[in-house]
Amino acid sequence: MSKYAPTPWSFDEDFLFIRDADKDQIGQLFVSWLSDEQQDKERVLANARLISAAPELYDVVCKMAYIFMQVVESIGIDIETTRFKATSKSSGETRVITLEDLFNDAAAAIDKVSGKVK
Numbered sequence: 001m002s003k004y005a006p007t008p009w010s011f012d013e014d015f016l017f018i019r020d021a022d023k024d025q026i027g028q029l030f031v032s033w034l035s036d037e038q039q040d041k042e043r044v045l046a047n048a049r050l051i052s053a054a055p056e057l058y059d060v061v062c063k064m065a066y067i068f069m070q071v072v073e074s075i076g077i078d079i080e081t082t083r084f085k086a087t088s089k090s091s092g093e094t095r096v097i098t099l100e101d102l103f104n105d106a107a108a109a110i111d112k113v114s115g116k117v118k
Contacts, residue, residue: 007055011048018052027051058113065106072099079103 005020012019018027029044029051072079079099086102087094111117 004055009052009055011045011052013045013048016044016048018048054113058110061106061109065103065110068099068103068106 005024005026006022008021009026010019011017016029017025018029020026029048071077077099082099083096084099084102085094086097108117
């Protein structure tokens with residue numbers, strides 16, 4: 001049995017609730033009225049969509065990390081020296097990373113979700 005609420009999760013834009021597959025409320029986001037209302041609402045909506053997609057994203061990252069290592073091992077790629085230019089979708093930062101960096105980033109995200117790292 002999963003320790004997480006049943007998936008898929010969804011976002012109720014009318015009440016700013018995150019709901020599980022049973023339509024039970026598992027979270028609520030709040031808009032700070034101290035800042036620009038429209039900008040703050042857009043940020044809350046973007047955060048809510050990201051949160052509601054978290055279970056699916058976690059599942060995909062776990063599967064991709066496993067398959068990634070299987071492919072790398074089967075074709076003999078050196079993950080420490082193979083480099084790529086990557087741009088972060090969240091920050092827009094572009095950096096050169098190795099396949100090892102990519103795998104370590106995925107493993108760190110998986111550990112964060114599983115409670116191994118806070």
